[in-house]
């Protein structure tokens with residue numbers, strides 16, 4: 001990873017794109033300029049990779065600042081570029097949806113005694129709120145079996161892997177596999193180990209875009225969720241539910257009592273043009289839908305909600321929106 005990545009304004013991109021060639025001598029010069037260690041010989045596959053990246057940069061993806069400096073040097077012109085956003089490689093390696101610090105800040109705004117956490121997975125929200133509220137954790141995959149494969153353990157029908165790169169954790173649930181048969185069992189293990197009050201958490205199996213499908217894990221008859229909650233939390237859940245995010249927001253609004261609040265965290269739109277977690281196609285790889293802030297705010301207003309942006313410490317990566325139901 002390079003140190004800093006920048007997103008160019010349209011005008012600046014128009015100036016830079018023609019200078020981003022894909023002839024061999026240009027790519028070799030660029031490769032050498034970007035190398036962090038002395039290079040004896042340039043590996044062919046690395047040059048190919050750089051060529052693919054340069055093609056993405058030409059199309060408006062974030063460019064390492066170092067590459068722009070080299071392009072400027074090679075062109076012999078002073079380009080005077082304007083940046084729309086700049087992110088460091090440390091920021092890009094962060095996983096905001098898995099961050100305890102971000103989740104704690106997010107939960108700091110949540111009030112009330114009954115909270116519905118949408119697309120809850122084995123996230124931090126139930127850990128952080130179960131000490132002071134009844135938390136209903138909803139996920140469409142809680143009843144899905146845990147698959148104990150030879151080289152990985154995962155939740156059937158999802159991309160969710162358990163304890164990737166953590167052999168001790170894998171060994172622990174393998175040894176206790178009769179106790180950990182469904183995704184819900186794993187979520188409870190995670191929450192318990194992190195100090196959640198399990199007696200204050202109710203797991204719900206159901207599709208967030210159709211709350212009438214929600215059941216407790218014992219398969220009880222449909223629950224009355226309409227108007228039942230002081231707060232609904234959706235910590236990156238709108239990014240995880242795919243195209244259905246509008247319906248999910250509508251359902252969340254229906255579950256809220258009057259005067260209640262929906263709390264949403266969503267990735268910033270421009271991140272789709274940065275190599276988050278090391279790859280430009282991270283959103284496709286993880287099945288993440290980019291939800292444009294403007295559209296979210298418009299949708300909230302159409303539902304009669306009063307959305308407000310909240311300031312927080314991860315502003316460069318995501319938006320936090322609080323929506324009150326009058």
Ligand SMILES: C[S@@+](CC[C@H](N)C(=O)[O-])C[C@H]1O[C@@H](n2cnc3c(N)ncnc32)[C@H](O)[C@@H]1O
Nearest residue numbers: 119120121123124139140141207208235240241
């Ligand atoms: C990354 S995980 C957990 C995100 C969680 N909010 C957190 O704090 O980490 C996303 C979850 O969304 C769930 N999910 C995806 N689509 C859903 C839907 N339509 N309804 C409910 N849950 C859904 C997945 O099963 C998965 O557990």
